[in-house]
Amino acid sequence: MAAPEGTAGTFQALECGGDDPHSMGWAPIPVLRQVLGPCSQVLATCVYPELLDTDTFPEAVRGRARRILREMDSGNIGGYNHEHRSRCVPERVSRFLERRDGIPSDPKNIILCSGTASILPFVLSLLVDPRSAVPTGVLVPVPGPPLAALAAGLAGAVPIPYPLEESREWAPDVAAIRRELQDARGRCTPKVLWVVNPGDPTGHVLSRHSMLALLSLAFEEPLLLLVDEVHQERSFSPDRPFVSFRRALAEAGPPLSSSVQLVSFYSLSKSAAGE
Structure with a gap:
């Protein structure tokens, strides 16, 4: 990679894989x-x-x-x-x-598995009806982990990308998700809302306000809320501590806590045990 104008020398590009x-x-x-x-x-x-x-x-x-x-x-x-x-x-x-x-x-309620990459397509496949002429839709964040769209495809579903805007500090915009839902209906049946918290690769940690908005969306549509929380050990800001969706859903109370279906994922390979 060439050095910016006015500087001497060159820069070396380094791979900064968070998983290694x-x-x-x-x-x-x-x-x-x-x-x-x-x-x-x-x-x-x-x-x-x-x-x-x-x-x-x-x-x-x-x-x-x-x-x-x-x-x-x-x-x-x-x-x-x-x-x-x-x-x-x-x-x-x-x-x-x-x-x-x-x-x-x-x-x-605890299901052990050999890793999120192996279990996610299986979980999504439970919502896919292979006899249906209309495929199941899975709302996935962009930017987000590539596994989201790949897992949907492996399960026989189709990904429905929803945007995360840098101008919002990469927080999900519920209004934008609703627009993607409306546009997707007809070509698929949206059944799953995939949320990544803390965000990957954005690093954004959801506020309680954003979490409640997403829970309300899952309740109203309705959608299975599938939450990737594997990076929870990497939330470091005292102003925005990590709060699990399990806790947020319980604190929301009825009717959300008694109606919203939640599946959350955690992984040793992404936590402190992953070194």
């Missing part, structure tokens, strides 16, 4: 590698329990491994371990959500 901080020179976080990471010392200890009786790893690592092994079928990780996946992990996730939002969480 190590490529940008970030050092691994030791506690995550030891305790939380997918290829961690905890996993090594669970695979080789004899390490529990040694000083090879810190006690924090061995203590977590003991807790996990107690939840495993027959005390080892070699089985299917249905109860661990269907009860133990969802219970921990529910406790996290209760601390985050200040409202109760039912573990039965």
